[in-house]
Amino acid sequence: MGAEGERPGRVAEADRELVARCLAGERAAQRLLFEREKRRVHATLYRIAGHNRGMDDMLQDTFITVFRSLHQFRGEAQLSTWIDRCAVHVALKHLKAQRRARREQGTDTGEPAVEACSERRLGLRQALQRLYTVLDQLDEKPRVAYVLHVLEGRPIRDVAQLTDATVVATKVRIFRARREVERRARLDPLLAEFVAEGQPLAGEEEADA
Amino acid sequence: VKPIDVEPLDEQRWKKVEHGVFRALDEDAAKARARPVRGWTLGFAGAALAAGLSVLGYAVLAPEHPPPAVATSTPPPASGAEERWESGEQPLERTWGTLELRAAPRSLLALEAPRRSLHRGRLESGEVRVAVPPGEQVELALGRVLVRASAVRFVASYDGYRPALAVEEGELVLAGAGVPSVLRAGERWPVADGPLPGAAQAPLRSQPDSPDGPAAAAAPLPHEGAARARNAALAEPHARERYERAARLEGSDPGQAEALYSALARGRGVWSAHALFALGRLELERGQTARGRATLRRYLARHPGGPNAEDARRLLAPQP
Numbered sequence: 001m002g003a004e005g006e007r008p009g010r011v012a013e014a015d016r017e018l019v020a021r022c023l024a025g026e027r028a029a030q031r032l033l034f035e036r037e038k039r040r041v042h043a044t045l046y047r048i049a050g051h052n053r054g055m056d057d058m059l060q061d062t063f064i065t066v067f068r069s070l071h072q073f074r075g076e077a078q079l080s081t082w083i084d085r086c087a088v089h090v091a092l093k094h095l096k097a098q099r100r101a102r103r104e105q106g107t108d109t110g111e112p113a114v115e116a117c118s119e120r121r122l123g124l125r126q127a128l129q130r131l132y133t134v135l136d137q138l139d140e141k142p143r144v145a146y147v148l149h150v151l152e153g154r155p156i157r158d159v160a161q162l163t164d165a166t167v168v169a170t171k172v173r174i175f176r177a178r179r180e181v182e183r184r185a186r187l188d189p190l191l192a193e194f195v196a197e198g199q200p201l202a203g204e205e206e207a208d209a
Numbered sequence: 210v211k212p213i214d215v216e217p218l219d220e221q222r223w224k225k226v227e228h229g230v231f232r233a234l235d236e237d238a239a240k241a242r243a244r245p246v247r248g249w250t251l252g253f254a255g256a257a258l259a260a261g262l263s264v265l266g267y268a269v270l271a272p273e274h275p276p277p278a279v280a281t282s283t284p285p286p287a288s289g290a291e292e293r294w295e296s297g298e299q300p301l302e303r304t305w306g307t308l309e310l311r312a313a314p315r316s317l318l319a320l321e322a323p324r325r326s327l328h329r330g331r332l333e334s335g336e337v338r339v340a341v342p343p344g345e346q347v348e349l350a351l352g353r354v355l356v357r358a359s360a361v362r363f364v365a366s367y368d369g370y371r372p373a374l375a376v377e378e379g380e381l382v383l384a385g386a387g388v389p390s391v392l393r394a395g396e397r398w399p400v401a402d403g404p405l406p407g408a409a410q411a412p413l414r415s416q417p418d419s420p421d422g423p424a425a426a427a428a429p430l431p432h433e434g435a436a437r438a439r440n441a442a443l444a445e446p447h448a449r450e451r452y453e454r455a456a457r458l459e460g461s462d463p464g465q466a467e468a469l470y471s472a473l474a475r476g477r478g479v480w481s482a483h484a485l486f487a488l489g490r491l492e493l494e495r496g497q498t499a500r501g502r503a504t505l506r507r508y509l510a511r512h513p514g515g516p517n518a519e520d521a522r523r524l525l526a527p528q529p
Binding site: 012014015025026028030031032035036038039043047052059060063080 | 213215216217218222223225226227229230231233234237238352353371453456457459460479483494516517519520
């Protein structure tokens with residue numbers, strides 16, 4: 001999944017075989033791929049969206065996209081990376097549609113609803129709610145880049161690949177999003193506690209090199 | 210930033226997602242089957258035909274060139290032309306070239322026209338008993354497994370997930386990842402507790418290699434002892450199937466999936482390596498961080514250049 005593993009010819013033989021079986025229409029292979037990837041894809045989509053509302057649609061769209069486009073998988077990246085790319089594209093589409101719907105309905109308050117959760121997690125959920133309030137006010141691309149890099153811990157090169165952007169553009173997007181989050185964190189102790197300010201972001205040195 | 214806990218989806222929502230995905234795939238497949246030949250395809254075929262005719266005409270009419278040789282033998286039937294054959298609620302018998310088939314109810318086969326002595330086909334679902342006379346060859350695909358045989362009688366079944374075979378007479382050659390290479394009379398793969406189910410168990414009307422009829426076919430086989438020994442060797446379900454079963458259980462019964470991965474990881478071979486990695490990944494997913502990390506380290510120690518090594522290192526890397 002990492003950048004090191006994405007040279008041509010490095011895709012696991014098991015993945016190649018699984019893809020071939022899926023393309024042959026073998027339902028057992030398709031179910032295996034779905035079962036293997038669903039939780040990781042869900043985690044990525046959840047961190048981008050910040051909640052599980054509409055998650056069923058996003059997951060369905062992602063996996064339908066994956067299976068319909070599998071013939072385009074050339075093994076130049078790991079299968080998991082390629083699937084993540086589909087997930088990111090679907091997430092971007094959904095975020096745009098949600099933003100458009102909120103604007104049309106005049107309900108763009110930037111306040112995501114909080115799902116029912118246990119008391120133990122309440123503080124964390126409130127902090128997350130504040131974070132996603134900030135992210136909701138960003139454009140989709142900086143938001144997704146920030147989530148993938150800062151919340152998911154992916155190197156900038158991977159994020160650039162997943163979002164079809166250059167490394168520099170990705171760094172700029174992350175910088176914009178992080179600056180906005182940190183600006184809000186200075187005014188919000190709960191968010192400030194959640195966000196550790198001033199830490200170097202993973203992969204920046206690598207991308208700078 | 211503190212790590213974000215992902216709120217898991219409940220099983221009902223996962224079922225809904227899964228149902229939606231595979232219903233869409235089924236609809237895609239149905240549309241592809243029903244799609245008419247497009248106009249541009251016909252146009253392209255017409256252009257190709259016209260080009261071919263003009264080249265042929267030039268070759269015939271041009272005085273400085275000798276006339277082209279004309280093939281006198283009958284061309285073989287186009288390969289790839291398949292006939293789909295489906296049994297209904299009753300078992301069905303038919304011949305396929307010189308082969309005899311008996312399909313259990315609700316079986317679906319795709320059969321190509323025999324080419325010389327070679328019979329190519331695919332069992333898409335259900336069960337079929339095949340009798341291949343000497344001098345004839347059959348290639349029957351069951352999912353990822355290809356059966357090649359001559360002078361043999363066997364029963365094949367395929368439920369869309371797992372192929373199964375039982376050889377009654379003769380010998381089969383199997384091709385496909387992770388399957389035994391040869392099955393002999395009296396052997397079955399994978400070994401099941403009982404006979405293969407279904408109406409295909411009934412003997413064919415005529416058995417090419419059993420002139421004495423069904424009674425002879427039911428008599429003890431000459432190599433029964435050896436067959437039993439090989440069956441014992443094949444009795445363990447194949448590692449890949451065990452891996453796939455564990456993968457399927459990850460959503461509904463992760464504890465059982467862990468147990469299966471763990472058992473498989475104790476063995477050797479590529480699927481044991483996959484299982485060891487999957488065990489570590491699953492333990493991490495289930496919040497058993499220390500165990501999961503230890504398992505992934507064990508994976509990396511055993512398979513530092515393995516196909517999942519990059520992912521294992523990523524999972525072990527400290528989070529920013």
